[in-house]
Amino acid sequence: MSGDRRRSGNLLTDSPELYEARFPDPERLAGRWAEDTLRRYGAGPRVLDIGCGTGRDAAYLHRAGRAVIGADLSPAMLDYARERHPGPEYRRADLRGFALGTFDAVVCLDSALLYCHGNDDLDGFLGSCRRALAPGGLLMAEMRNGAYFLGRTDLLDTPADDAFTWRGTGYRSTTTLRVDRTAQLLRRTRVWTSDDGSPPVEQRSAWRLLLPQELRHFLTAHGFTVLALYDGPGPRTDPPWRDGDTPGVTADADRLHLIARLDTPQGVSAHHQPRTPHA
Structure with a gap:
């Protein structure tokens, strides 16, 4: 990366x-x-x-x-x-x-x-x-x-892992979601790693609920x-x-x-x- x-x-x-x-x-x-x-x-x-x-x-x-x-x-x-x-x-x-x-x-x-x-x-x-x-x-x-998150936690309870290969390099991501009720936002933290020796990359974003x-x-x-x-x-x-x-x-x-x-x-x-x- x-x-x-x-x-x-x-x-x-x-x-x-x-x-x-x-x-x-x-x-x-x-x-x-x-x-x-x-x-x-x-x-x-x-x-x-x-x-x-x-x-x-x-x-x-x-x-x-x-x-x-x-x-x-x-x-x-x-x-x-x-x-x-x-x-x-x-x-x-x-x-x-x-x-x-x-x-x-x-x-x-x-x-x-x-x-x-x-x-x-x-x-x-x-x-x-x-x-x-x-x-x-x-x-x-x-x-x-946003209504999906009223009483549901299935997307929040466990980080989601994903992996794929692009141009011969393997990429892996771990995504964590949490609800910020005060701001009415779904906050996302995604950590990327790859097998090319690059250090991890942490990406943060948010969506309005x-x-x-x-x-x-x-x-x-x-x-x-x-x-x-x-x-x-x-x-x-x-x-x-x-x-x-x-x-x-x-x-x-x-x-x-x-x-x-x-x-x-x-x-x-x-x-x-x-x-x-x-x-």
């Missing part, structure tokens, strides 16, 4: 190729789920993938015929996306406050929304989405479900109507989403999937009104 990665303390964010090796998605489930959802709710072609990471999902949406901008705060991720997943336009932006143009849909996957730790951060994100979306536009997000009804309140306050808010199926659920699956109706498991529509001001005609899917 290189010295640059030790200085940053974030092995995967600084090493996008390693990130994709650790979290492979050969079937492009996340991108397929996003495209299926956009079609299901009648979204127009202009899409912003905010928190796009390595660009895999943005590139899938681009190949599906959409005009996509992928945005992320990590320069390393953006450089990698431009080289390895071309097609979309990639721009650097903070999801807590951005102005990147006008879109028919904003997509925010892999718990990126939960890096809005405080209420001001969440207001900044939703306010930016409101200004970015055309009337009737869609906001869709996929994230951990949002409850479904709390999220509904924030969305309503920012002019959105929630069309669906459910735990599965999705690209990271067990079992995962498959082509033809319809949105669920419960919000009890550890993932949460959100689809919301920006309300159309009275007297304003939306360019492409989303439609509620049939049951």
